[in-house]
Amino acid sequence: MTRRVSPLTLVIATVAALIGGGAVASPAAASPAPAPAPGGDAAVQQTVLRYDDSRAGEFQDAVAAGAAEWNAAVDNVELVPAEPGQRAEITVVATDGWPMATLGPVRPGGSATIWFGRQAVQQGHDTVRIAAHELGHNLGLPDVKPGPCSSLMSGSTGGVGCTNATPNRQERSRVEQLYGGGAAAQTPAAGTVVVDRP
């Protein structure tokens, strides 16, 4: 959708500015028109997102396993490890706090972070489930808490003994939807950070 500013609106805004109408939004505040999708082809195309686990410390294997869970579960997006020095959409950092993640859906060229908090691991939560859960946030899924172990996005409420790292049918279809339909149909990421504190 392209929003055009009519000449009349410009005149009104200018007059308002002249008379000191500070509450009137300036035309400059209007968001720029989105760039057209490259190629303009809405054919289903797999989105490839790179992740950088160079700062994931002892959780590198868990991150790879969590990414593999998503790759096995969905078709429209694939998570691949970034080569050294290569730009990554997803950066994983080991921390001493609670796990946190940027709420996506992160897009190619975008930026999302997972803070792989050791506090949840010390409480006994499964590292692969944590990785897949936080990746789920990057892919655009919010928490669904409380929830059963069969739900990936139920997170810690699935229980300390829960080792399920596989997204359920609803979680899979939501991600397929968020990454389906080609770039033109894709909504930008919210960019907020979700904290997985129990």
Ligand SMILES: [Zn+2]
């Ligand atoms: Zn969460």
